[in-house]
Amino acid sequence: MNKRLMLFCLVLLILSSAIVFAHSKGKEEIILQGGKMGNITFPHHMHHGVVNDCMVCHKDFSREPGSLQAAKDKGVLKKKQIMNGTCLKCHKDRKKAGEKYGPVSCSGCHTK
Numbered sequence: 001m002n003k004r005l006m007l008f009c010l011v012l013l014i015l016s017s018a019i020v021f022a023h024s025k026g027k028e029e030i031i032l033q034g035g036k037m038g039n040i041t042f043p044h045h046m047h048h049g050v051v052n053d054c055m056v057c058h059k060d061f062s063r064e065p066g067s068l069q070a071a072k073d074k075g076v077l078k079k080k081q082i083m084n085g086t087c088l089k090c091h092k093d094r095k096k097a098g099e100k101y102g103p104v105s106c107s108g109c110h111t112k
């Protein structure tokens with residue numbers, strides 16, 4: 001193999017693994033269905049930085065687009081179960097602890 005071909009293959013390898021890696025982290029921002037209150041723009045990657053364990057959220061729904069709503073539609077998750085048990089719980093706990101926290105009022109999340 002000549003040098004240029006080798007370099008080309010190397011670049012291709014790096015690019016494809018970057019794409020696979022980016023994909024496995026999911027979308028940067030996800031619009032979640034919020035029923036009558038309006039949808040939620042959820043900053044997914046920002047949370048990867050503040051929550052060091054993916055399973056804090058993904059123990060309840062898989063890492064597939066639409067998995068949260070699908071679990072609710074099937075009745076595996078109750079309405080507002082994730083909102084109260086995961087999202088709001090953490091935001092309130094962190095507020096109480098005097099740490100950085102996310103929205104705790106309805107309109108802080110349901111903005112769409």
Ligand code: HEC
Pocket residue numbers: 023024025026027028030032042044047048051053054055056057058061062063064065066067068069070
């Ligand atoms: C604070 C909660 C939370 C944390 C922590 C979290 N996720 Fe997610 N993730 C979500 C939500 C909400 C969805 C959207 C599910 C849906 O579309 O119904 C999602 C969706 C995904 C998807 C599906 C593709 C997409 O973007 O819609 C992938 C892949 C994913 N997450 C990977 C990860 C990985 C890897 C980590 C850990 C580094 C992680 N997530 C941590 C909440 C979280």
Ligand code: HEC
Pocket residue numbers: 032033034035036037040072078079080081082083084087088091102103104105106107108109110
């Ligand atoms: C930290 C963000 C956050 C805050 C604050 C928040 N919500 Fe939500 N809400 C969500 C998420 C995420 C969902 C979708 C997941 C679920 O149903 O658990 C949701 C879903 C809902 C739904 C739809 C349930 C359904 O399936 O029909 C309603 C209604 C709702 N919220 C009302 C409220 C009200 C009222 C408040 C204020 C008291 C509030 N939310 C505060 C994130 C939030």
Ligand code: HEC
Pocket residue numbers: 040041042043047050051056057082083086087088090091094100101102103108109
């Ligand atoms: C384990 C803790 C934890 C969980 C779980 C969590 N959050 Fe957060 N969230 C945070 C923290 C901490 C911040 C503030 C980060 C900062 O300001 O640097 C935040 C910020 C936010 C913000 C504000 C972003 C901004 O630009 O100001 C939104 C919206 C939000 N969270 C929605 C959600 C939703 C919806 C869920 C559930 C699917 C969720 N969060 C689950 C810790 C959490």
